[in-house]
Amino acid sequence: MKKAFEVQNPDLELSPFTGMSKKHYIELAKYLLERTFEHVGSIETPLTFPSVPGKTYPEPNAPDWRYKSADFEALERTFTLAGPLIHIDPETTIKGINLRDYYSLQIYNAFTPGHSNSLPLPEELPDSNYQFTCEFGGLFKTLLLMPETIWFGYTEKQKDEMVVTISKWAHHRTTQNNWRIFNIITLSFLKKYGYEIDDELLKSHLLWVASYHSGNGWYLEQTYNYYSISLFIVYTTIWNRTFGDEYYPEVAAIIEKSAQKLMESLTSFFGRDGYINMWSRSICYRTWVSGAFPVAFMLKDKTLLDAGWARRLCSGSLLQFVTREEFYDNDIPSLGFYGQKEYMIQNYSCAGSPFLMFLPFICLALPDDSPFWTAKENEGMWDTLGDESKKVVLESPGLVLVNHGKTGTSEIIPGKVYYDDPNYSKLVYNTHFPWEDHNPQGGTSMEYSYRSQDPRDVRGDDVNFYLTGKKVENDSEKNRSFTISQSMFFNGVRKNVLYRQAIMRRPPNNGVGYIIDLAEITIPGGVIRVDRSRLAFEYELTLGHFGMPHIDGQKAVVNQFELGDKKVITASIPGRRVALITYHGWDKLDSLVHTNRNAEADESTVIYAYKKRMAKNPPMELMISVMIHRMDNQEWTEEELSPIKDIQIMDITPEYSALGATITLFNGEKYEIDFKDIDGKRSC
Template sequence: MKRAFSVEQPDFELSPLTGMNRGHYIEMAKYLLERAFLHINSINDPLTFPPVPGKTYPQPNDPDWRWRSLEFEALERTFTLAGPLIHVEPEVEIKGIKLRDYYSLQMYNAFTPGHPNSLPLPEDLPDSTYQFTCEFGGLFKTLLLMPDTIWTQFPEKQKEEMVVTISKWAHHRTTQNNWRIFNVVALSFLKKYGYEIDDELLKSHLLWVASYHSGNGWYLEQTYNYYSISLFIVYTTIWNRTFGDEFYPEIAEIIERSARKLMESLTSFFGRNGYINMWSRSICYRTWVSGAFPVAFMLKDGALIDAGFARRLCSGSLLQFVTREEFYYNDIPSLGFYGKKEYMVQNYSCPASPFLMFLPFICLALPEDSPFWTARENEGFWEGLGEKTKTVVLENPGLVLANHGKSGASEIIPGKVYYDDPNYSKLVYNTCFPWEDHDPTGGTSMEYSFRSLDPRDVRGDDINFYLTGLKVDNSSEKNKAFSISQSMVFNGVKGGVVYRQAFIRKPPNNGVGYIIDLADIIIPGGVIRVDRTRLAFEHELTLGHFGLPHINGEKAVVSRFNEGNKEVITATIKGRSVALIAYTGWDELDSVVHANRNAEADESTVVFARKKRLEKNPAMEIMITVMLHKTDDSGWTQEELSPIKEFEIMDVTPVFSTMGAKITLSDNKVYEVYFEEIDGHRRS
């Protein structure tokens, strides 16, 4: 077997950019399932994968139901590939095993009480929420769309036997927001095929789901993240076409409207080559957001995305991963991003979890004459972008998207962040420079890292600074480490400047003494940062650029120089380079080699700016920093490293705000950064 997938006999006439046509999607599905089926020997073996050491489940001493959960997740999530494959090739076999027969048998065993591989029923477990609910949602989403795969093959008696388990889990307790979709899908499937359900419960879940729509096509999950696309748009659009339009047309219209709104900005989340951005939790699901591309062709009034552009991005995102040898671990997609990385996954994931990344294979449910399959690949808006940068502002989820024609990279600039979590808290996420984990020694990539030098923190007393003299959960040992922002708010876009605020310590205990007011001026190939510190006590601060992985152990080449009123540091690896330019507000520029932080390599280089302020009452400061990136091997030119012609810092601005700046670019374009009433413009 090939060590990674490759496109054989590429169709460059239809797909000049990826070579991928419908047949290649089928070949890719078969290849991935062939690797997965190396873990079984016969049709009677339940599909399961070796546990991965670390924090993911199952753990060695887990109860039996956790192992059943692993098996069910493996069965359901590989069906994300197998279902569409059966739909287009009903007799398809993998390793001599007919897929339709295998999944029919294993589903029947799982849903028939008393079988050694049957799932526990909710009443057999403590009253809580369980992973089984999630997998039921995934399974019946596929079966709603493609019931011919296995459901219609079961005799009525077997269906009735299975419905007992299906119904109990469909009606069982769920958790907030996106999980309600799983119950909705399972309950709807039962109702569609004539089985009795609690209609009021289904309606209640639907109203709850619709209530989460926030605008711009986005839904509030635990925060704003990819779940908004993959579950709230992909799952529910399938639900619309297969059930909702008939039974709940008014709620279906809410979903339809939000899906159409999402499509207006969807393509801006992807790089020119189709790469997805490593952002938000559950990153081991990778390409599941690409499932929105085939869904665009399931909407009522036609797609809002050019079909050739949609398939180009969908194909490119899949090829981003499946063509890499390091992507596979135990012959299946690894728990990580490009390869197995413990720090990138959550404890609710198991070895089978990454198979959800193949949600885009619902494209095989589209007819062969769908424009998704017949249109010639193209690069959409990228073709006319040249070296300019296109920006999209999504006010409601607080996201700004930047598409850099100069580098082909797409960026997500988040504004509504509720966690000190690198999945969310980075200043920007870039498709060509996947994020790095936080380093408590400082210099964290694309973060402001803060360390208090306040003697009260150094001593570990009086955490609230309320003159109590008490030691209240203030660890002097913990305070020695750098921390990242605890949360972030979006303050809007004015005069071409993106305003946000990073909270280094959260209210109410800190008052307003730990705020960095952020102002981004997006320029081709990067950003000019004009940020204002309101850090009330002694502290140390670093600002890191994107991390550069040491591919095959080859270190980044770091260069630095001073010129006029600026200091410059650059770092370069093959095919990629970054430049950090400090104009004011910093003490020095430096670089650091991180271990076990980067998505692509075990070591990486980060260039960063650093400052210490040891006054008891530090003044507010403006920090002007330029962060540039490249995705080729060309050297940095003098022109590229001189984006600012001049700047003026003002104690009091013309709009009567304090500590602002006027920035004149090398092309004479002027930006005014005034932080006017910024605290009153918070949108969290």
């Protein structure tokens, strides 16, 4: 028997695509907790998961509070599943243990000073911020929405005992942006139920959070990422309905307006089948962004999303993971994406962290007659998209979303990236081709990878040696490896062409000599790239396609050939194919087998383009390529591999810009590639 979730007796009348009705959500939550409670011996047993070796916490020999933090994270985040089940049925039992009794007891123990399982108080630790604050916010977000699950069951004496710990953490130091929401949630819960708080502190946090709103429904986190949806929209909308509308209506109105705006583009983040995109940090949280679907029906205007499409995407995103055996490790969600992958996680995660992915189960707090539950599943705009590709431009976060009707995949194209991190810095992220880690040997998936051949770098001199006469921290050993873009700028969409810039070196050595100007034309199932290299000194460069995982050890099949005036390389695995076509500015095409970089398999194949320029002052060049994908086993047609009919390269464009082109597609469409004033159009 498959050791993963299977939809039993699917409701194909209500949900013809996933079979998932409210009953199945309840069954899935119970299934996940049944496996989780393999780690619980009795109602007295604290929820402790085995530590995961590697970068996650708690590390060996960590202080006691780190172990307390990991246990509290496990307790709180599994309540993301347990709370909604208790809300539906207070007598729900898992492995013979009543959920309400279990979580009531364990949370009481955690919050009661002096108990052996109690959390430390802030004053017992060095003055800093701690993971405890995050988990308090998560717990009281659930209890604001569903207080009857456990809070109403405590005696007044028990509540008073617990409030000491709750209040101290609610008022404690927090981090600069999204964590303020955790303090807001916890302080609001205390105030709502009659406990004294610092009202000025709550107001201050609220104004800070409101100040981060950037537009398009997005908020600035460390950079733009899924936190903007899951925390700044999901958590705060729950806060609105349960507290904010009454106590802080003006701030609530800001949140309401931003949430309504977000709904305009939310569905474009998901593939046709509901698949989510592996993008940004904390990828082990996976489906937490799907929590925005039930939240849409907590807004004042409940017609912003097609309910049948919303449930179809929400269900599909959950099934993307819970139906896979490799998803589970020690009977709980693994620290990775599809399976346990050390190189894809952050050091602030622990074994219990992935349970935040079950944030969508707040849908069980929606009434039975909510459109989320009653509407028949449908596929929204995909039904009419055909083979076309739809593009949504979000200027404020600098994101472009593409839905490929031909392949059913969706893409996130990032434009405001501050550092070299594969979670953010890829040229594009695709729902069905999860990203690969960087390969210092070149050929990195969906990145321009750069290696300097400047003799000053090779020697280890400062590149400005001729000005200073000094060697300044230029690591020749490090320079032997390929590096990816250090930051990305968003330069806007003009005449249906997306412009960005990849900055290949940071200051003080970037000047204006390490820039790749990016121009992209969306086509069905892919993109035409007309990128301008402004790389001032000797260099090597690679451009990689999506990684092709070797599922069950089966290697990708690679073919390479010439077709007229262009070079073509393809790679295929069962059910997926990619092709890379180069027209201008590249020396050759090649492929590499990577180890321990792919989300789906330990080995993968990447096809890539390569060039090497050894002139002391290389000229600017246009690098013209096509990158396409498909989600079947059909052979590529000559038409698919020949999307460009004509290329006219211009030293000076009609708009008086250096080095552009006119691209004519085989369907007759014409695109003007003009980098005029691109440096002045940067936003980040």
